[in-house]
Amino acid sequence: MTRRNELTRQAARLFAQKGYHGTSIGDLAEAMGVQKGSLYAHISSKQDLLYETMAEGARAFHGGLDAIPDEAPVTEKIRLALRSHLQVVADQLDVATVFVQEWRYLEGDRREEIVGERRRYEERIRALFREGRDLGELRSDLDDATAALLVLSAVNWAYTWLQPGRATDELADRFWAVLVDGVRGYATPE
Amino acid sequence: MTRRNELTRQAARLFAQKGYHGTSIGDLAEAMGVQKGSLYAHISSKQDLLYETMAEGARAFHGGLDAIPDEAPVTEKIRLALRSHLQVVADQLDVATVFVQEWRYLEGDRREEIVGERRRYEERIRALFREGRDLGELRSDLDDATAALLVLSAVNWAYTWLQPGRATDELADRFWAVLVDGVRGYATPE
């Protein structure tokens, strides 16, 4: 683990804990056991650290979806997507936290870039529900945009309550069970 | 509208837009068309403004739930709770935004107070699902804690996408429809 990587990790941790603007270069230096001026041997600005954390988050979330097999049934793909997302949050809680709530402090082109990654990710999730309805694997009268929004919102909030120690996959499956069959437990015949 | 109230409103707006630490007293003064020192005729610290916004948020969210009739069926109560929550977010988007994502910058006792209000609110939602399962209005094998977590997470994220102009109640009902009957549309017989 190079010194540079350690700095990125500490930055993710502190940004997650106290926010980007709430974390000073001095805080970061203290966490590294170093004078604050010394950090500039590794970075050229505080923004660098934010951007790097965001880029790592984007990579992790997209990478998770990439592993989902194309030929699986849609409900299964949704289940795997839920697992993947929560797994990323659990494995890299700090990075995920920053990715979700500190992106607005990015400046310039990097901001547009990360916003684009976020949008692309959401679009991939939305596509699952659209596809599922079109293929007849989900109910024909499904409001797929709303369903996708429900799921995306839920997992985007996961960083606030997810405990990395706990069985994350099982939790994802429980989410999935509620989502797929609803809370009432019998379908309304049309 | 007193000058003091106008300041609180501007604070909510700026805190929502740029974050608590990202908003300076100078920014607030500029929004009020005043020199920054002048603000201290109205407040005694920047924290005051944050606390006040949070308190207003807590009041609004709890007030919404209070209007739900006790004797209604549980599924109906859940529908009304969804409507109420989204309505508060739509009506007071700035306040809701700050309430949801800036609470961690509160300091001292006020922080504990607001955290308590948040927890109490979530408990009221959880109770709906527990009660619904116990009364047999929801499926008997329902994981009520997970269902509540799903809903709470989804609505807590609403401030990021909700557009106050759009038909909020209808949107809440669409959420409810997905939640109640699921995306698959037929129950798995056990």
Place this chain on the structure above:
DNA sequence: TTGCTCGACCCTAACGATCGTTAGGGTACC
């Protein structure tokens, strides 16, 4: 009507602290 007070509101000017960043020099290991 005039004169006076009071409260609401704002000003300028500065305080000490902290911010992110830079310059220039030093040590130690490959």
Place this chain on the structure above:
DNA sequence: GGTACCCTAACGATCGTTAGGGTCGAGCAA
């Protein structure tokens, strides 16, 4: 002789906050 790493010391800017003084209209007494 690099290369990786860290130091001290300071820069100008901005932070939240305070002190002290000023303006203006409403309310009331003469």
